[in-house]
Amino acid sequence: MEISSVQKLCLHLISSAFQRCRQSEDLCRLSVVLNRSTAASPIVRVSISDTGIGSCLEEFQVLKIAGEFLCPEKWDGLLLVRTTSISDDEIYHYHLNFRESLSTRRLNRLPFNLKNSAKFSGTEVNLATTERIDVLLAEVNCFFHKMLILNIPNIVAELVIEQGDAPGSQHGDASKHMF
Secondary structure, three states, X not given: OOOXXXXXXXXXXXXXXXXXXXXXXXXXXXXXXXXXXXXXXXXXXXXXXXOOOOOOOHHHHOOOOOHHHHOOOOEOOEEEEEEEOOOOOEEEEEEEEOOOOOOOOOOEEEEEEEOOOOOOOEEEXXXXXXXXXXXXXXXXXXXXXXXXXXXXXXXXXXXXXXXXXXOOOEOOOOEEEEO
């Protein structure tokens, strides 16, 4: 079975997070959270975060999203990005709309948060999709198993599935792997 465009996008974003972690000298955490707030809701919120070196924003600016990713019934074309590097004093927030034409598409900088002299780095990317949560879970799980085989040192990966209206309610396969 061929994977969907939303699955490909999620796998690309997870792969980028692994790369940022691999470039870090420290122990890194990579988290993928799939959240469907209600059983009746078709919307799945996907959060991919890492404590790697922080994003190179060009990674998102040059991200080539083929027309197949922009299928309106599965993804609205919006990415929300938060990132900071160890040397930054702020946590930067960006909004990227892939529905804009290539010539006008840009990272829109949103208001930042101060780190208050804290020393940390990382990136979080969020998107919303109507792809079924079990379909996303299957590909993400498969990707994590491939990463286990590579035995990459110093990365802890976490996959969390949240479903339901109660805060903190987690169902499904919540797992952690040390790479």
